[in-house]
Amino acid sequence: MKLILIRHGETEGNYKGLYQGIMDYPLSEEGNLQNLKVKSKLENINVNKVYYSALKRAKKTAEAIFDFSSSTICFEEVSSLNEINFGVWEGKDYKYISKNYSEQFQSFIDDFRTFEFPEGESFKDFYNRVCEGIKKIINASKEEDNIAIVAHGGTIKVILCMLLGFNYEGFYKFNVNHGCYSLITVYKDSAVLEFLNK
Template identity: 85%
Template sequence: MKLILIRHGETEGNLNGIYQGIKDYPLSEEGKLQNLKLKSKLENINVDKVYYSTMERAKKTADAIFDFSSSAIYFEENLSFNEINFGLWDGKDYKYISKNYSEQFQSFIDDFKIFKFPEGESFKDFYNRVSEGIRKIIKVSKEEDNIAIVAHGGTIRVILCELLGFNYEGFYKFNISHGCYSLLTVCKDSAVLEFLNK
C-alpha cells in the first residue's frame, strides 16, 4: 500500500507565525500556488482514496488537487486527522504566548510529550487520536491501494512517527513543508519512507 501524506498549502496564519490548530485561516496566495504545483506533481499517480481533515485549509487543498466529482476515488472527511487543538494559544503568535503564558510555555519547552495546551488538547491525546485514525485506515485498505491523506504538519509528523516506530520522541525530527507530499510504502506492520517533502 502506498500512503501519500499531503500538508495543506501555506495559510495567512502560517505566513504570520500564528499557532494554528482548530482555528482556520485562508490559504495565502503562495499556498494556492503550492497546491497547483502539487496537483501537477501527483497527476500521474492513481489515487484510490482521499482522507482529509475537517479544517478548511485541508479541504481547500484536497479540492485543488483531486477531482471530487470522480467516482473512481473514495473521499472521506476525517476528524482524526485534524491538527492539535492549541486551546487558548490558538490564533496567537510565539511572542504573545511566551509573554502571557510564560510558565506554561516553559513547561511545553521542557517536555512537550506530557503537556496539555490551556483549554486545549494534550499532546498524548492528539498523538493517540491520529494514530488510531491511521491504523483504522490501514486495516480496511487493500495492499494495492494508493491512499492520500490531506492534513497538517503535526498530523503528518504523528503518522510518520507511528508507522516508522519513532513514537512520541520522534515528533520534532521531521520538518513537514507546506504544499508538499511525502510517500510511505506500508506492508502489514511495517513501513518504509520513500521520500519526504516532494
C-alpha cells in the same frame, strides 16, 4: 499500500507565524499556488482514496488537488486527522505566548509529550487520536491501494512517527513542508519512508 501524505497549502495564519490548530485561516495566495504544484506532481499517480481532515484548509487543499467529481476515487472527511487544539494559544504567535504564558510555555519546552495546551488538547490525546485514525484507514484499505492523506504538519508528523516506530520522541525530528508531499510504503508489519517533502 502507498500513503501519500500532503500538508495543506500555506494559510494566512502560517504566513504570520501564528499558532493554528483548530482555528481555520484561509489559504494564502502562496498556499493556493502550492496546491497547484502538488496537483502537478501527483498527476501520474493513480489515487484510490483521499482522506482529509475536517478543517477547511485541508478540504480546500484536497479539492484543489483532486477531482471530487471522480467516480474512481473515494473521498472521506476524517476528524481524527485534524491538527492539535492549541486552546487559548490559537491565533497567537511565539513572542506573545512566551511572554504572556511564560510558565506554561516553559513546561511545553521542558516536556511537550506530557503537556496539555491551556483549554486545549494534550499532546498525548492528539497523538493517540491520530494513531487511531490512521489505523482505521490502513485496516480499511487493500495492499495495492494508493491513499492520499490531506492534513496538517502535526498530524503528518504523528503518522510518520507511528509508522516508522519513533513514537513521541520522533515528533520534532521531521519538517513537513507546505506545497510538498511525502510517501510511505506500508507493509504488513513495517513501513518504509520513500521520500519526504517532494
